[in-house]
Amino acid sequence: ERxxxxxxxxxxxxxxxATHLSDKxxxxxxxxxxxxxxxxxxxxLQGENVPGSVVKLKELIRDAEGEExxxxxxxxxxxxxxxxxxxxGSRFMNAKNAEGFIAGVRMLQQLTSSxxxxxYWGLLVARAxx
Numbered sequence: 001e002r003x004x005x006x007x008x009x010x011x012x013x014x015x016x017x018a019t020h021l022s023d024k025x026x027x028x029x030x031x032x033x034x035x036x037x038x039x040x041x042x043x044x045l046q047g048e049n050v051p052g053s054v055v056k057l058k059e060l061i062r063d064a065e066g067e068e069x070x071x072x073x074x075x076x077x078x079x080x081x082x083x084x085x086x087x088x089g090s091r092f093m094n095a096k097n098a099e100g101f102i103a104g105v106r107m108l109q110q111l112t113s114s115x116x117x118x119x120y121w122g123l124l125v126a127r128a129x130x
Contacts (some may be wrong), residue, residue, distance in 0.1 A: 032076035054116035
């Protein structure tokens, strides 16, 4: 995440699309990458995170732009997860994997109103039910 941010700022020939972004769009992307560096939903969906990871995410979102940062991160995740496995279209984001992703996004939508433990266990229960 830091490497991508560095390349976007300092070596735009490596990321030419960055030259076409507005300052606001660049800040949104940097914010999403910062959130992703702190919290990786893909890891949580696989049961590799702990409630403490949700605490870190909650603190970061509270200190950042709040709800807007969370919404931007979720949009970033959709693009990120859809691109896993490469190829034309999305080889990863099929109906089965989308169920888990949607469950994760639903739990993250409760970030400001639920406890980290509740979000973590709620997601594991939702994944078990899927």
